[in-house]
Amino acid sequence: MDTVLAIVIVLATVLAMEGVAWSSHKYIMHGFGWGWHRDHHERHDRFFEKNDLYALVGAAMSISMFALGSPLIMGAQAWWPGTWIGLGVLFYGVIYTxxxxxxxxxRWFRYVPNRGYAKRLVQAHKLHHATQGKEGGVSFGFVFARDPAVLKQELKAQRERGIAVLREAVE
Ligand SMILES: [Zn+2]
Ligand SMILES: [Zn+2]
Structure with missing residues (x-):
């Protein structure tokens, strides 16, 4: 088993997971899965949210992949890439949290980045929270963020077309 190949699988899985997270956030969590995601978009003072169940789904995906890759569990049927895919899903979970x-x-620490890509990530996700309810919205990914100025234009266009209701004015 090749180390380089294992590293490539882990990195490719982390990248692919951003796609999985983006599409499931946009089409599942803001679709039929809104019931679990809704409290993440509402103000409250509880520590846990129903939305955390989605993190458990991610953990289950990682554990299943580790299980598939494990000769202890799967015997001769073990599928070795499973271990590295499971590790990539785990890394994505750490990055997400x-x-x-x-x-x-x-939730874990207070640090407000005032420049660079970290600031852009924070701004982009705050703009994800600028809409009311599950309709419309921008920035469904967690690791790649588009320019906040572009996202604001998109939000204004969504409001004008009646696709989204904004919580507050986006200047
Ligand atoms: Zn959302
Ligand atoms: Zn959020």
Whole structure:
């Protein structure tokens, strides 16, 4: 088993997970899965949110992949890439919890970046929270963020077309 190949699989999985997170956030969590995501978009003072169940879904994906890759569990049927895909999903989970829960929502620490890509990530996700309800919205990814100025234009266009209701004015 090649080390370089294993590293490539881990990195490719982390990248792919941003796509999985983006599409499931946009089409599932803001779609039929809104019931679990809704409290993340509402003000409250509880520590846990129903939305955290989605993090458990991610953990289950990682654990399933580790299980598929494990000869202890799967015997001769073990599928070796499973271990590295599971590790990539785990890394994505760590990045998600540091960036989204930590940096943006200050769940674990308080640090407000005032420049660079970290600032852009925070601004972009704050703009994700600028809409009311599940309709419309921008910036469904967690690791790649578009220019906040462009996102604001998109939000204004959505409001004008009646696609989204904004919580507050986006200047
Ligand atoms: Zn959302
Ligand atoms: Zn959020």
């Amino acid at each position: 540091l960036v989204h829960d930590g940096l943006v929502h200050q």
